[in-house]
Amino acid sequence: MKTLVDNIDKHLAMSKEDSKAFFDNLYDFLLENEADAVDYQGLKIQSTPPLCPNCHSNNIVKNGKQKGIQNYRCKHCGRQFRVTTGTFVYRLQKPQLMLEYIRCMVAGKSLRACAREVGISLPTSFTWRHKILAALKNFDKNVNFFGIVEIDELLMDYSEKGRKYSSVKEMKQAMRKKPKKVAVIVATDRSGNILFRNTESKRAKREDIDKFLKGRITEDEVLCTGTKYAFRHIRKSKVKHKEIVGAKKKKRGIYSTAIVKAKSEEFARWIYSKFRGVATKYLQNYIMWYVAIGKYLSGGVISNIGRMLNLASSDRFAWYEYFRVSKISYIV
Numbered sequence: 001m002k003t004l005v006d007n008i009d010k011h012l013a014m015s016k017e018d019s020k021a022f023f024d025n026l027y028d029f030l031l032e033n034e035a036d037a038v039d040y041q042g043l044k045i046q047s048t049p050p051l052c053p054n055c056h057s058n059n060i061v062k063n064g065k066q067k068g069i070q071n072y073r074c075k076h077c078g079r080q081f082r083v084t085t086g087t088f089v090y091r092l093q094k095p096q097l098m099l100e101y102i103r104c105m106v107a108g109k110s111l112r113a114c115a116r117e118v119g120i121s122l123p124t125s126f127t128w129r130h131k132i133l134a135a136l137k138n139f140d141k142n143v144n145f146f147g148i149v150e151i152d153e154l155l156m157d158y159s160e161k162g163r164k165y166s167s168v169k170e171m172k173q174a175m176r177k178k179p180k181k182v183a184v185i186v187a188t189d190r191s192g193n194i195l196f197r198n199t200e201s202k203r204a205k206r207e208d209i210d211k212f213l214k215g216r217i218t219e220d221e222v223l224c225t226g227t228k229y230a231f232r233h234i235r236k237s238k239v240k241h242k243e244i245v246g247a248k249k250k251k252r253g254i255y256s257t258a259i260v261k262a263k264s265e266e267f268a269r270w271i272y273s274k275f276r277g278v279a280t281k282y283l284q285n286y287i288m289w290y291v292a293i294g295k296y297l298s299g300g301v302i303s304n305i306g307r308m309l310n311l312a313s314s315d316r317f318a319w320y321e322y323f324r325v326s327k328i329s330y331i332v
């Protein structure tokens, strides 16, 4: 790995403003230093202590260097690993192309256009996209709601896009058993915080909503919900003040679910028109992409490359999450 910064401690202790400027210029900085996404991942990961990719123990010792790359060994389970093991760039075949891939991705290009422009195959384009998106999942922990919070359910078409059947019989069988819709919980507040959660079932249950809200709101916020059963019955312990409002109504001039409904429609349009629908097992990945666009990627393409690279490099175990989701079998 190339040395990107002389004093890593100084780099890691940057103020919020300085680090924002750093990410905005990160793409140019990496090009100037002839560094790639793997080099940056190696730097970024050093901001947190090493964890074993196998047993998540932090009882880790350094275990020599190989071609200049630090190796580690877990004292708990014996697993040997590198600084980038398990991250979104783990086992990447053409690491030098990843930065350009991120450039195409944040520019909003299709999988096919990204593949053509970067010079990779279409399946590789797909896996790279989902390795990056898998790393965004943990950012849902950073989303909290304040003040008047609107919550609702969005029904999306259940999809197994990309699935191949071995026979017509298998396809017909699968068609019969498929659910038609999956419910997505959507919440937003008046400061623009927004989050969605694929419940993976046909309607959101009270437990799903409780789990979704846990730690994201305090009992002092005001929750506006629609009239659906699970939403009307969100536990009192979660929030003291709850307003149940009909679809097109507004209570006392301020309580409504209009914003959350508009945001839901905007998200659904993004999924159906930009991607022509996505496989349900990847829906949460796209949700986090959408959330990241609103929360972290508001600049131009060049500054968004650095921001996206930094987000993708923040998760130590993104590769495993990518692999887990890709292996999910369909409902039937």
Ligand SMILES: [Zn+2]
Residues within 6 Å of the ligand: 052, 053, 054, 055, 056, 057, 074, 075, 076, 077, 078, 079
């Ligand atoms: Zn271990």
